[in-house]
Amino acid sequence: MLREAADEELSEEERIHQLKEDARLFYSEIQVPQRIQTILNDVLYEKPTDVYGRLSEFFESFQLTPKLENIKAEVILDSNGNFAVRGKLYSTVKNHLKVLASAEVSLEKEKDYRNKPHIFTPEVAEVVHKGAAVPVDMTLAEPDNNHHDICCQVLQDVITSATKGISIFKQREIDQAIRSCIDQTESEMMIADEQANRAEVEELVERGITPRSPTQSKKAKTSAKSEKGPKGKPKKGGSAEKAEKTNEPKENKNAELRLKGCSAGCLASLIVLKAASSFNNEEPYEIIMKLKSEDVKESFVLPIPLVSVLAAGTSSPGKVNFIKNLLIIGNPQFTVKENVQRISKAYSALNHLLSVKTPAAMAPNGAFLNSIDKFETVVTAVIDAITNGGSIPGQDLFIGVEVDAEGMYSADKDKYEIQHGQMKSAKEMTEFYNELVSRFAPSLIMILDPFRKEDIAELMPLSVLISSKCFVAASELMLHSAHTWTHHDIGDEVNIFQANCCNGLALSLGGSITCSDITSVVVEAEQSHNITIIQGSNSEVCEHVITDLAVGVEATFLRVGAPCRGENVSRLNRLIEIENQLASDPDVELVYNEGFDFKTIEAEEVVEEENTPQS
Numbered sequence: 001m002l003r004e005a006a007d008e009e010l011s012e013e014e015r016i017h018q019l020k021e022d023a024r025l026f027y028s029e030i031q032v033p034q035r036i037q038t039i040l041n042d043v044l045y046e047k048p049t050d051v052y053g054r055l056s057e058f059f060e061s062f063q064l065t066p067k068l069e070n071i072k073a074e075v076i077l078d079s080n081g082n083f084a085v086r087g088k089l090y091s092t093v094k095n096h097l098k099v100l101a102s103a104e105v106s107l108e109k110e111k112d113y114r115n116k117p118h119i120f121t122p123e124v125a126e127v128v129h130k131g132a133a134v135p136v137d138m139t140l141a142e143p144d145n146n147h148h149d150i151c152c153q154v155l156q157d158v159i160t161s162a163t164k165g166i167s168i169f170k171q172r173e174i175d176q177a178i179r180s181c182i183d184q185t186e187s188e189m190m191i192a193d194e195q196a197n198r199a200e201v202e203e204l205v206e207r208g209i210t211p212r213s214p215t216q217s218k219k220a221k222t223s224a225k226s227e228k229g230p231k232g233k234p235k236k237g238g239s240a241e242k243a244e245k246t247n248e249p250k251e252n253k254n255a256e257l258r259l260k261g262c263s264a265g266c267l268a269s270l271i272v273l274k275a276a277s278s279f280n281n282e283e284p285y286e287i288i289m290k291l292k293s294e295d296v297k298e299s300f301v302l303p304i305p306l307v308s309v310l311a312a313g314t315s316s317p318g319k320v321n322f323i324k325n326l327l328i329i330g331n332p333q334f335t336v337k338e339n340v341q342r343i344s345k346a347y348s349a350l351n352h353l354l355s356v357k358t359p360a361a362m363a364p365n366g367a368f369l370n371s372i373d374k375f376e377t378v379v380t381a382v383i384d385a386i387t388n389g390g391s392i393p394g395q396d397l398f399i400g401v402e403v404d405a406e407g408m409y410s411a412d413k414d415k416y417e418i419q420h421g422q423m424k425s426a427k428e429m430t431e432f433y434n435e436l437v438s439r440f441a442p443s444l445i446m447i448l449d450p451f452r453k454e455d456i457a458e459l460m461p462l463s464v465l466i467s468s469k470c471f472v473a474a475s476e477l478m479l480h481s482a483h484t485w486t487h488h489d490i491g492d493e494v495n496i497f498q499a500n501c502c503n504g505l506a507l508s509l510g511g512s513i514t515c516s517d518i519t520s521v522v523v524e525a526e527q528s529h530n531i532t533i534i535q536g537s538n539s540e541v542c543e544h545v546i547t548d549l550a551v552g553v554e555a556t557f558l559r560v561g562a563p564c565r566g567e568n569v570s571r572l573n574r575l576i577e578i579e580n581q582l583a584s585d586p587d588v589e590l591v592y593n594e595g596f597d598f599k600t601i602e603a604e605e606v607v608e609e610e611n612t613p614q615s
Contacts, residue, residue: 035062065167066091066100066279068174071160071268073152078106079567080364080539083148085263087155089271091168093279100168101275103545105267107147108537109510112477115147115260150261158185159268168275171291175272175516178265179483182512186259193257256480258511265512270545273515284545285578288552292519299589300582303550303558304330305339305572306400306533309347309385311363312370312378313404319373319420324404325365326382329446329557331396332593336579340572342397344563345389346382353381353388365538366562375419376439383443393443400446401436406477409452426455434465445596446471448506448533449478460501463601471531471598473504482507483517486524497528503599506533506559509546522553529599535559540567547574 010018027033039058048054070090078084088102162181163174204210277284289297312323328346330339354360354368361369372378379399386393393399408416415423424432429451437444447470451458456478463472474496476482485496485505496505505525507518518534525532534550540561550558558575561568582588 035059063094064092065169066093066275067165067167068160068163068272069097070164071155071271073155073264073267075148075152076104076541078108078539078541079565082539083107084541085148085151085155085267087264087267087271089168089275091275101271101278103267103270103274104541104543105151105263105270106510106537106539106541107151107263108539109476109508110147110258110260110263112255113258113260113262113511114255115258147260147263151264151267152261154182154259154261155264155268158182159264163268163272168272168279171269171272171276171287172516175269175514178268178514179512179517182259182262182265186257186262189259190257258481262512263510265514266510269514269516270509270543273548274545283578283581284548285552288515288519288549291515292523292553298587299591300551301554301591301593302336302575302579302582303534303555304332305336305343305575306330306557306559307343307347307563307568307572308363308365308367308402308559308561309350310370310378310382311365311367312372312375314407316363316370317361318370318378320370320375320378320418321408321420322403322405322416322418323370323375323378323401324407324449325363325367325402326378327400327402327446327448327559328382328386329398329400331398332596334396335592336575339397340563340576342389342391346386346391346397347389347563349388350382350385353385362562363538365540366565366568368562373420379436379440379444383440386443394441398445399440399443400448400471401444402448403450405449405452405455426451426458427461430458430462430465433462437466437470441469444470446473446504448473448504449475451478453478456501460499460601463502464603467503468598468600471504471596472502472601473506473531473533474502475506475533475535476508476511479505481511481513482521483513485521497524497530500528500601502530503601504531504533504556506535508535508537509549510537515549518549519553522555526554529597531556531597531599533557533559536561536567542567542570544570544574547571547578551575551578 035058039055042058043051043054046054068089069092072088072090074086074088076084076086084104084106086102086104088099090097091100092098093100158181159178162177166174166177168174273284273287276282276287306327306329308325309328310323310326312318312320312326314321328343330336330343334342350368351360354371361371363369370378372381379401382399383393386397386399391397405416408418410417410423413423415425416429417423418429418432433447433450437447447462447466450462450472456474459472459474459478466472479485479496482505487495496502505521507513507521522532532553532555534546534553534555534557536546536559538561547558549555558571560571563569563572579590582590
């Protein structure tokens with residue numbers, strides 16, 4: 001008001017002078033004249049072909065740092081027609097709201113989670129309703145198939161609110177905000193779950209029924225069989241009848257309790273990574289390297305390709321149950337390009353071996369479905385394929401076994417059915433793996449997820465037997481979610497790194513794991529001399545930023561599905577592309593190791609663990 005009144009009293013000449021003075025102060029404050037003078041002098045000296053392009057490039061370095069304004073989510077389909085989610089990050093750039101980046105994530109990982117506390121009473125349900133940090137329908141009473149809708153809701157409502165206004169270049173700060181909001185909700189869910197379990201135990205005690213541990217619950221079916229009458233009906237008052245009355249849940253209560261739609265956490269972290277990469281004209285793996293360590297890298301060891309070629313688990317037509325996926329592993333001495341070419345030839349040779357009469361069927365990840373009844377023949381077929389493809393097994397290429405521990409486990413007998421009619425206890429499986437590795441040495445160098453989570457105590461005895469010649473690796477299927485590995489106890493109050501019970505760890509994209517989580521886990525793994533595997537899922541999206549993650553954290557292996565599907569081939573091609581980029585950089589040295597470095601788990605460590613008093 002005062003300024004307007006003063007302007008009215010000024011003459012036209014005085015107003016013009018005042019405007020010029022205001023402009024001078026405004027532009028001087030942000031140093032526009034000085035910078036224009038600098039760039040004009042540079043242009044005159046450089047005489048670039050594209051003068052305006054040079055001017056644009058110069059002034060872009062002074063524009064405001066974009067901040068996360070919004071994230072929009074949409075449901076898409078993954079490579080197998082399952083629902084997945086794509087997210088788009090919006091930010092104001094040059095005074096306009098724009099999409100800076102998009103990313104996609106598969107929801108396959110969430111199938112291994114338990115997404116809500118088991119509710120027994122209205123009182124417990126009320127506790128969960130009051131304790132929910134997100135709308136109640138995210139954690140309770142939803143159909144099992146709507147992870148995609150919940151994921152979109154978590155991404156757009158919960159995570160966007162927690163990260164809005166943070167610079168897209170502050171990856172760790174954004175990841176911490178994501179971790180905080182998801183952990184808070186899951187913590188409240190776990191409290192409610194504990195209350196629900198307590199209520200169940202109290203209810204059982206009041207009814208005169210002895211509460212069972214999760215392992216005992218799994219054996220209930222066996223106990224029920226022993227109490228059946230002559231016509232196969234349960235005896236009156238038997239445990240089968242009691243179990244029926246307790247209305248015990250079919251849900252696996254040993255599965256991790258995680259927020260339904262938690263894959264929004266991983267998706268948001270990946271979008272921010274890609275947005276910073278795109279805006280700053282910087283490769284995603286370079287950002288991840290800086291996130292992992294501030295030291296400037298002058299030499300690189302690229303991840304070794306590891307692909308699935310044969311699926312022989314319980315879902316395959318053959319009678320071999322324990323081999324979920326047979327893997328072909330590249331050679332650390334070879335370039336990525338040579339490894340990929342050799343693996344591709346071996347895969348094609350395997351196709352010819354398996355398709356003598358009819359074309360071999362394929363699993364969702366592109367691996368051939370096994371129809372062979374003996375595991376020895378299955379492993380030999382892959383070794384023969386490597387030979388027929390022009391490589392030497394155990395010298396040029398190697399093989400690994402991902403075990404279908406959960407699928408082949410029989411709760412009735414509390415044993416693993418490795419193939420039709422052959423049952424083994426957890427301790428017998430240890431010796432079985434030892435014989436398997438010895439039989440197919442030196443080709444077989446990796447066993448992934450050899451046991452169920454409940455039999456993790458057998459992991460160290462197995463590692464003692466074979467870790468000097470074979471990687472014994474565990475993924476989140478055997479352990480808990482990777483973001484908890486540095487602090488979650490696996491027994492005797494130690495975490496996976498302190499336990500020193502294996503020499504390899506596999507991390508999967510999806511769930512709530514963020515880029516910062518992955519870098520932290522890999523740093524811990526390197527300090528404890530464990531190899532690391534970065535992998536996706538069996539039902540993937542066409543998103544190859546996982547390759548940049550593997551390169552950026554310097555993972556030992558990058559695992560993909562068979563080298564025949566777009567989502568898998570794009571990741572291998574990206575790895576070759578990165579290798580070519582680094583090879584052409586005179587300031588960078590690519591290093592290829594002479595062989596595998598097996599961390600040996602010593603026997604005395606087992607003795608020490610066995611002598612540790614039980615808490």
